[in-house]
Amino acid sequence: MGHEASPLLPEKLPKVDTTIFTVMSVMAAKYDAINLGQGFPDYPMSAKLINRVKKALDAGHNQYLPMAGYFPLRNEIANKVADAYQATCDPHTEITITPGGSYAIFTAISVLVEPGDEVIIFDPAYDLYEPAITLHQGKTIRIQCAFPAYQIDWSQVKQAITANTKAIIINNPHNPTGQLLSTDDLEKFEAITNNTNISIISDEVYEHLVYDGKCHHSILERPHLYSRAFVCFSFGKTFNCTGWKVGYCIAPESYTAAFRKIHQFNAFCVNSPMQVALAEHLADGNDEYQQLSDLLQEKRDYLRNQLSQTPLKCLPSHSTYFELYSFQRVSTATEIALAERLVKECGVAVIPVSEFYKNPVDNKVLRFCFAKQTTTLSEAANRLKQFKW
Numbered sequence: 001m002g003h004e005a006s007p008l009l010p011e012k013l014p015k016v017d018t019t020i021f022t023v024m025s026v027m028a029a030k031y032d033a034i035n036l037g038q039g040f041p042d043y044p045m046s047a048k049l050i051n052r053v054k055k056a057l058d059a060g061h062n063q064y065l066p067m068a069g070y071f072p073l074r075n076e077i078a079n080k081v082a083d084a085y086q087a088t089c090d091p092h093t094e095i096t097i098t099p100g101g102s103y104a105i106f107t108a109i110s111v112l113v114e115p116g117d118e119v120i121i122f123d124p125a126y127d128l129y130e131p132a133i134t135l136h137q138g139k140t141i142r143i144q145c146a147f148p149a150y151q152i153d154w155s156q157v158k159q160a161i162t163a164n165t166k167a168i169i170i171n172n173p174h175n176p177t178g179q180l181l182s183t184d185d186l187e188k189f190e191a192i193t194n195n196t197n198i199s200i201i202s203d204e205v206y207e208h209l210v211y212d213g214k215c216h217h218s219i220l221e222r223p224h225l226y227s228r229a230f231v232c233f234s235f236g237k238t239f240n241c242t243g244w245k246v247g248y249c250i251a252p253e254s255y256t257a258a259f260r261k262i263h264q265f266n267a268f269c270v271n272s273p274m275q276v277a278l279a280e281h282l283a284d285g286n287d288e289y290q291q292l293s294d295l296l297q298e299k300r301d302y303l304r305n306q307l308s309q310t311p312l313k314c315l316p317s318h319s320t321y322f323e324l325y326s327f328q329r330v331s332t333a334t335e336i337a338l339a340e341r342l343v344k345e346c347g348v349a350v351i352p353v354s355e356f357y358k359n360p361v362d363n364k365v366l367r368f369c370f371a372k373q374t375t376t377l378s379e380a381a382n383r384l385k386q387f388k389w
């Protein structure tokens with residue numbers, strides 16, 4: 001094609017670059033490094049579920065499904081959250097299937113945020129929240145979860161609330177720290193939001209990846225919180241298929257109606273064979289995700305044990321695919337600089353946690369994804385053991 005100058009585009013996200021997860025995965029490929037950066041499993045997903053997709057394709061499930069999602073799948077989700085959280089959700093009016101968890105969060109932000117609205121998020125924060133708020137001309141208010149325990153200080157949240165506060169986004173289980181909100185946290189959250197017009201977006205995509213005998217408490221368990229919430233989930237994490245990009249949003253009827261108003265003009269609906277396969281899989285009682293915690297806790301512990309033979313210091317995670325490690329005692333490099341060196345000179349890609357803050361806070365911690373085969377983790381650990389910090 002010719003190279004005539006294209007018209008200038010509006011700059012809607014002037015401060016935003018390519019997401020760190022893509023940057024590190026591209027670097028990992030370029031330097032042939034082991035990718036413990038972007039969070040995805042490198043072990044196979046269920047062959048049974050794959051076969052169900054093949055069967056669905058052959059059976060002709062290749063045209064549009066309803067905009068809100070394949071009804072049998074929504075029905076199975078209603079059963080699933082009734083079992084897990086004793087929550088009663090109407091699959092007709094409260095559950096929408098989405099192309100992934102991120103899309104559900106983005107759509108919820110689109111529903112809520114008007115110019116000038118304030119949305120509270122917690123640092124370190126997943127990188128999608130602020131750009132989505134900015135695109136809708138909202139203002140992001142970031143509250144720091146103090147290093148190294150990363151707990152939410154609810155008195156700070158109370159102070160941050162103004163007449164313009166439209167929403168609060170929580171991420172529980174938390175990426176990147178692996179911390180969980182306790183019942184006490186949720187009680188405080190409820191006390192702060194009761195009798196206000198503040199809405200909640202709850203990013204719970206790691207709901208089934210919880211360790212050390214701990215328990216994930218969903219917003220779905222609390223009617224007061226749920227009455228003002230969009231609760232976002234991901235089948236990618238539940239069935240080891242992040243590339244499928246299938247998730248769902250559960251929200252009260254009026255919130256779901258507003259959500260679908262936008263969704264119908266964006267994705268409209270989610271790919272059919274995967275929805276049919278997931279519905280059949282869940283209906284058949286396939287709850288292998290209940291064993292995920294044991295599997296992943298073993299992987300976390302394996303990596304933890306291996307890395308205890310390096311100068312890295314573990315900041316214990318209780319959930320998600322991730323654990324943080326401090327390099328404070330061996331290097332004064334910035335997190336970004338060290339992460340770059342590790343890809344290039346050690347052959348291991350990880351994520352600098354400073355990327356989860358707006359004004360980079362450099363606590364000298366890196367995020368490691370342990371959702372990998374033992375051989376992958378072992379090879380990465382061997383490289384790190386030999387690395388000259």
Ligand code: GLN
Pocket residue numbers: 021022037038039040175
């Ligand atoms: N959620 C994944 C992570 O934290 C990345 C997803 C993505 O790259 N969009 O690593």
